[in-house]
Amino acid sequence: MKSVKSNHIENLEKHVYNYYDGVADNYDQIIKKHFYCYDRIKRLFKHLIPINCNVLEIGCGIGQNLISLNPEQGIGIDFSEKIIKKAREIYPEKKYPNITFKKMNAINCSQLNMKFDYIILPLVMTELIDIHTFMNELKKLCNSDTRIVYLSFNNRWEPILKIGSKVGFCQKHPVQNWMSKSDYQMFFELSGFQKIKDGFELLCPVKIPLFSDAFNRIGSIFPFFRSFSMIYFGVLRLKEESTIPKNKVSVSVVVPCKNEEDNIDEIVKRIPTMGSKTEVIFVDDKSSDLTSNKIKKHILKNDNNNIIKLVNGPGIGKGAACRAGFANAENDIFIILDADMTVMPESLPSFIDALLEKRGDFINGSRLVYPIEGEAMRFLNILGNKMFAILFSFLLSQPIKDTLCGTKAIWKKDYGKILESRKYFGSVDIWGDYDWIFGANRHNLKIIEMPVHYRKRVAGETKMNHRFTNAWIMLKMCRIAFWKTKVL
Incomplete structure (x- = not known):
């Protein structure tokens, strides 16, 4: 005899299944009726997910979200055979060879036996009967680079959506888990997932000419207003506890330098050997002093535990110099150290440890935690x-x-995402710092700050002059990022 619990769950699942099978023939008409809401959801997914990724959509419906993402390979699963048939009719395989639709229950998703770059859950968890079991199955489709993007109805909208569905104004849904942010966080913690980012969307879910878009764009910026949006979304990654052994990875340190001849000896002496091997790549950005000669002497001496290399920079700024250095880097972890050594070379192992312990995907130095030495940074x-x-x-x-x-560190496998983001945000940043931060955010990398001591420059002269010109360039970058990251 089946338990009361299993009968209850079975009845709930049957109720959801019967509902979607019943609306399958008209599902495209339902989407057309609520076109504005579904269009904003598509735009949200495109905002969060880069193109040309391998994407799985669970609860794909007729597949409009998956198609809009233009994935390299896309798989959509849904437990309604009728809805999957409808998806194949609207998006035939001949026209969309990179898209596959499969009939499959969400709870059985691990049977796909694949790993994905992104797994999207469009309002799926609001109708799942057993979220904890589902999340544990979902883990089997993930690796350390997989990102889960989920959407859920904001529980503050429960009375509005219930009344709206009864009078025919809102789309009906068979079962709803009206969960808060903390409820979701509980499930994620239990299942071993870690939140990277979250937010709200759709203050106004219907199309009102000259109002809806502006209201949704502006309202989503302000913390108080956005919390009343209809949809809550988030991005997750696996919370891995294991640590990668240090002797299993190698490290490339890029040191951009211009007229830093008096610092070269100390840099070579003080950069520690990290991992199985460390290469130190000096990028001489068209120095007018003996910087290049000093580096060549160390290469010829070959008396250091680290491998010393010299790359000629293009002479157009630190960002381009670093890119030239990393183009010649061979190891597993990439890290930048400024040649002025205001951040001490002895701090670098802490950045490596944070990556190896999987605390984050991109480790960004922070000089504003500890007291700053003397006049190391002007007011x-x-x-x-x-x-x-x-x-x-x-x-x-x-x-x-x-x-x-x-000073910042990233895995080599993720560095290409930083380069790709320069195309997305533009090439305004001449230092490269904003490229890295915006690029990490764009690709949903976990950003962790590493406190470092900031000391006075001992030799050479600062390159951070023209403060107001530099500030103007930074503001231009922020303006671009505002429209790219905050506004749908």
Whole structure:
């Protein structure tokens, strides 16, 4: 005899299945009726997910979200055979060879036996009968690079949507889990997932000419108003506890330098050997002093535990110099160290440890936690850094304390995502710091800040002159990021 619990769950599942089978023939008409809401959902997914990824959509319906993402390979699953048949009619395989639709229950998704870049859940968890079991099955389709993007109805909208569905104004739904953000967080913690970002969308879910788009765009910016939006969304990654052994990875340190001849010896001496091997790539950005000669002497001496290399930079700024260095880097982890050594080379292992312990995907140095030594950073620079930190925290929807620390680390496999993002955000940034932060955010990498001590430059001269010109360039980058990251 079946238990009361299993009968209850079976009845709920049957109720959901029967509902969607019953509306399958007219499902495209339902979407057309509520076109504005569904269009905003498509735009949200496109906002969060880069093109040319391998994407799985669970609860795909007729597949409009999957098609809009233009994936390299896309698989959509739904437990209604009739809806899957409808999806194949609207998006035939001959026209969309990169898209596959399958009849499959969400709880059985692990049977796909594949790994994906992105798995999207469009309002699926609001109708799942057993979320915990589903999340545990979902883990089997994930690796450390997989990102889960989920949408849910905001529980504050429960009375509005219930009344609206009864009078025919809103789309009906068979079963609803009206869960809060903390409820979702509980399930994620239980299942071993970690939140990267979240937010709200759709203050106004219907099309009102000259009003809806503006209201949704502007309203989503302000914390109080956006919490009343109809949809709550988030991005997750696996919360991995295991640590990668240090002797299993190699490290490439890029040191961009221009007229830093008096610092070269100390840099070579003080950069520690990290991982199985460490290469130090100096990028001489058209120095007018003996910087290049100093580096060549160390290469010839070959008396250091680290491999020393020299790359000629294009002479157009730190960002381009770093890209030239990483184009010649061979190891597993990429890290930047400024040649002024205001961030001590001895700090670098902490960045590596954070990656190996899987605390984050992109480790960004923060100079504004510990006391700053003497006049290492001028007052206007401190003020500017703090102002841009506030602005960036708003743009990225997560706290960022220091946007211009030159020391940062990332896995080589993720560095290509930073380069791709320069095309998305434009090539305004001449230092490269904003490229890395915006690129990490664009590709849903977990950003962690690493506090470092900031010391006075001992030799050479600072390259951060023309403060107001530089601030103007930074504001231009922020303007671009605002429209790319905050506005749908």
